[in-house]
Amino acid sequence: MNRIEKILEFLEQKPNDNFLRHALALEYIKLSDDTKAQNLFEAVLKDSPDYVGSYYHLAKLLERKGETQAAINWYEKGMQAAKNAGDQHAYNELQAAYEDLVY
Numbered sequence: 163m164n165r166i167e168k169i170l171e172f173l174e175q176k177p178n179d180n181f182l183r184h185a186l187a188l189e190y191i192k193l194s195d196d197t198k199a200q201n202l203f204e205a206v207l208k209d210s211p212d213y214v215g216s217y218y219h220l221a222k223l224l225e226r227k228g229e230t231q232a233a234i235n236w237y238e239k240g241m242q243a244a245k246n247a248g249d250q251h252a253y254n255e256l257q258a259a260y261e262d263l264v265y
Contacts, residue, residue, distance in 0.1 A: 214252045
């Protein structure tokens with residue numbers, strides 16, 4: 163059983179588990195299935211805007227797809243979420259990626 167199959171099996175038991183959905187999205191990125199990955203990241207962030215880790219990966223994905231303004235928006239939302247959570251490390255990573263894109 164590959165990783166995706168295992169994660170999907172776990173998701174049957176816990177369909178709204180953010181860690182599992184985030185992990186599945188990362189697996190889809192490895193397969194270049196950006197649509198599935200994007201949908202999962204967006205679902206995680208819709209359900210749990212405080213799930214800071216997904217902002218960076220979603221914004222990077224959008225950046226790769228050439229959707230610069232959407233990436234900027236997600237970086238900004240992620241920086242605010244990280245700030246609200248007191249997660250300075252995540253904030254710094256999001257800010258650095260944001261600045262690389264914008265400047």
